[in-house]
Amino acid sequence: KQEVTQIPAALSVPEGENLVLNCSFTDSAIYNLQWFRQDPGKGLTSLLLIQSSQREQTSGRLNASLDKSSGRSTLYIAASQPGDSATYLCAVRVGGFKTIFGAGTRLFVKA
Amino acid sequence: EAQVTQNPRYLITVTGKKLTVTCSQNMNHEYMSWYRQDPGLGLRQIYYSMNVEVTDKGDVPEGYKVSRKEKRNFPLILESPSPNQTSLYFCASSFGLSYEQYFGPGTRLTVT
Numbered sequence: 001k002q003e004v005t006q007i008p009a010a011l012s013v014p015e016g017e018n019l020v021l022n023c024s025f026t027d028s029a030i031y032n033l034q035w036f037r038q039d040p041g042k043g044l045t046s047l048l049l050i051q052s053s054q055r056e057q058t059s060g061r062l063n064a065s066l067d068k069s070s071g072r073s074t075l076y077i078a079a080s081q082p083g084d085s086a087t088y089l090c091a092v093r094v095g096g097f098k099t100i101f102g103a104g105t106r107l108f109v110k111a
Numbered sequence: 112e113a114q115v116t117q118n119p120r121y122l123i124t125v126t127g128k129k130l131t132v133t134c135s136q137n138m139n140h141e142y143m144s145w146y147r148q149d150p151g152l153g154l155r156q157i158y159y160s161m162n163v164e165v166t167d168k169g170d171v172p173e174g175y176k177v178s179r180k181e182k183r184n185f186p187l188i189l190e191s192p193s194p195n196q197t198s199l200y201f202c203a204s205s206f207g208l209s210y211e212q213y214f215g216p217g218t219r220l221t222v223t
Contacts, residue, residue: 031208043201044214051209089154097142097161097208098169101154 002027002094006102013080014110021075021105023090028068031093035064035075038087038104047075047088080109113138115215117202123221124192132187132218134202142205143185144169144212145177147198154201160185192222 003026013019023033032051036044048057048064050073056065063076073090087104094100115136124130136143144159146169156169160179174196176188185204189196202215 034211036214043216044203046211046213049211091154091212093208097144097159097167099144099146099156099159099212100170101146103151103153 002030002092002100004090004092004100004102006088006090006105008105009103010106010108012108012110015080015082017080017109018076018078019080019107021077021088021107023073023075023102025071025073025092025100027094028071029094030068031095033064033066033073034091034093035062035073036089036091038089040087044089077107080107082109082111085109113213115202115204115213117200117215117218119218120216121219123223125223126193127191130189130192130220132189132200132202132220134185134187134215135183136185136202136204136213137183138204138206138213139182140204140213141182141207142210142212143179144203145175145185145187146201146203147171147196148201148217149198157187157200192220194222196220197222 034049035047050066061078066073087106089104091101118133145157146154148154155171158177160166200218203212205212
């Protein structure tokens with residue numbers, strides 16, 4: 001059974017720092033992996049989608065990588081800002097249209 | 112504006128009183144799905160639909176029903192809600208398996 005783990009569970013950094021969030025999954029048979037951001041009490045905002053055949057995707061200050069063979073993805077945030085404070089979730093899409101989410105990393109960027 | 116909408120956004124109800132949470136998308140997406148989010152358990156998939164009249168169970172389908180009679184709508188039905196169904200519910204949609212999922216704003220349900 002596919003399991004998705006995100007480490008660390010929480011992270012506090014000073015403004016301007018570059019940081020990496022980790023997502024690992026136990027079964028490499030995935031269709032894609034998607035990173036989301038969730039603000040408190042709000043819905044999920046899609047950040048990046050990486051197909052299983054891709055190695056990375058970039059959007060602005062965000063870069064997501066995927067190493068399917070090792071079951072790992074990282075989300076790199078450059079020059080963090082207080083507005084980046086949120087919970088970051090990764091989700092893998094597996095066979096049968098199922099989606100498995102990690103528990104998330106709660107990020108706090110201090111001004 | 113392309114979006115996924117859910118109604119109601121907030122609902123307090125009593126045990127056993129049937130309820131429906133509606134979900135609608137205006138992007139002509141084939142795939143729709145329902146999730147629940149609980150503290151410490153994260154987001155878990157309840158049901159999903161690959162197209163009209165095609166639905167399948169996710170990881171936590173017990174106590175829920177769904178139907179997909181129209182492409183744009185995917186209602187979640189709780190025939191006899193219980194307190195353990197108190198949760199934050201999200202609907203999502205996408206063009207298909209290889210496309211990103213778009214989420215609705217969520218419905219906070221409390222069952223007393």
